[in-house]
Amino acid sequence: MSTTEPLLFLKGHGTENDFVIVPDPDGHLELSAAVAARICDRRAGVGGDGLLHVVRSAAHPEAQAMAPDAEWFMDYRNGDGSIAEMCGNGVRVFARYLRYAGLADEGDLAIATRAGVRRVHVAKAVAKALPSAASQDEGQAGGDITVTMGRALLPAGLDASVTVSVGARSWPARHVNMGNPHAVAFVDDLADAGDLFSAPGVQPASVYPDGVNVEFVVSRGPRHVAMRVHERGVGETRSCGTGACAVMVAAARRDGLDPAELGHPVTYTVDVPGGRLAISEFPDGSVEMTGPAVIVAQGTLDPAWLRTTLGSDGERGAGPLSG
Numbered sequence: 174m175s176t177t178e179p180l181l182f183l184k185g186h187g188t189e190n191d192f193v194i195v196p197d198p199d200g201h202l203e204l205s206a207a208v209a210a211r212i213c214d215r216r217a218g219v220g221g222d223g224l225l226h227v228v229r230s231a232a233h234p235e236a237q238a239m240a241p242d243a244e245w246f247m248d249y250r251n252g253d254g255s256i257a258e259m260c261g262n263g264v265r266v267f268a269r270y271l272r273y274a275g276l277a278d279e280g281d282l283a284i285a286t287r288a289g290v291r292r293v294h295v296a297k298a299v300a301k302a303l304p305s306a307a308s309q310d311e312g313q314a315g316g317d318i319t320v321t322m323g324r325a326l327l328p329a330g331l332d333a334s335v336t337v338s339v340g341a342r343s344w345p346a347r348h349v350n351m352g353n354p355h356a357v358a359f360v361d362d363l364a365d366a367g368d369l370f371s372a373p374g375v376q377p378a379s380v381y382p383d384g385v386n387v388e389f390v391v392s393r394g395p396r397h398v399a400m401r402v403h404e405r406g407v408g409e410t411r412s413c414g415t416g417a418c419a420v421m422v423a424a425a426r427r428d429g430l431d432p433a434e435l436g437h438p439v440t441y442t443v444d445v446p447g448g449r450l451a452i453s454e455f456p457d458g459s460v461e462m463t464g465p466a467v468i469v470a471q472g473t474l475d476p477a478w479l480r481t482t483l484g485s486d487g488e489r490g491a492g493p494l495s496g
């Protein structure tokens with residue numbers, strides 16, 4: 174694929190965690206970190222917390238082994254262009270896109286991610302917001318999407334507890350892995366985290382050699398919490414799906430609720446600045462998340478802008494976006 178061709182993109186969000194969606198079914202694009210970051214740039218690009226590169230699993234080297242189980246691979250990038258293992262809000266938006274583009278049927282589908290295959294249930298569409306040839310009969314505005322997020326890993330021993338700090342303040346936090354790393358701190362007030370313009374400190378740093386997403390949590394009522402998040406590779410966002418799952422599990426343990434011991438699922442409502450998610454943990458340890466996912470726009474990336482992004486001398490063009 175050459176950069177003289179316009180490149181289709183869409184814009185979507187899940188509880189206001191927003192993404193640029195770049196369909197590339199046959200895996201012709203090589204998206205460098207620099208190009209992904211440029212596309213996600215809110216001033217010089219389209220703008221988004223992250224980028225969802227939509228590729229057939231069979232066409233992507235990191236996903237070929239999952240191709241028998243999941244036709245599509247979510248090649249997720251953070252807004253700074255870095256690669257992450259998993260994005261919970263992203264996978265709902267990814268599923269919404271597949272329905273919107275007529276690439277998946279209503280009901281259950283499987284999506285390959287770097288954290289493994291995730292099962293997604295797309296609820297029946299209830300509204301139609303975007304008049305588009307590609308929109309099929311999919312409702313963009315309505316219908317929650319449920320994702321089976323896998324098990325939360327709660328490391329034991331030295332890695333179990335960490336300390337999160339902002340300026341002179343610090344809090345004990347829980348290390349939770351949802352395919353990607355999280356540190357969950359319970360605070361008295363969400364404002365205690367300050368402006369979150371820079372990443373909170375997390376000690377010991379050796380627990381998170383690849384960086385960490387940090388959640389600040391307050392209680393709102395029985396099995397109801399609210400959170401803010403500073404995402405690795407992005408900054409503060411309006412929501413984080415994997416973070417909400419990590420928060421739910423940490424809150425349940427704090428409240429003495431372990432589904433494996435209780436023999437029944439436990440469900441929490443998790444409020445994020447951009448909306449609300451319902452998270453359940455089951456006796457087998459699996460975690461399920463339900464929330465909205467919306468496609469808001471589509472367009473094409475200007476080939477001239479892409480060439481500028483790549484560098485007119487071709488110096489950066491050889492790697493960032495080619496095919």
Ligand SMILES: N[C@@H](CCC[C@H](N)C(=O)O)C(=O)O
Pocket residue numbers: 190223251256257258259260261262263353354386404405406407412413414415416
């Ligand atoms: N917003 C996402 C998480 C995206 C990845 C994260 N920033 C990381 O680097 O692990 C979500 O909804 O889970």
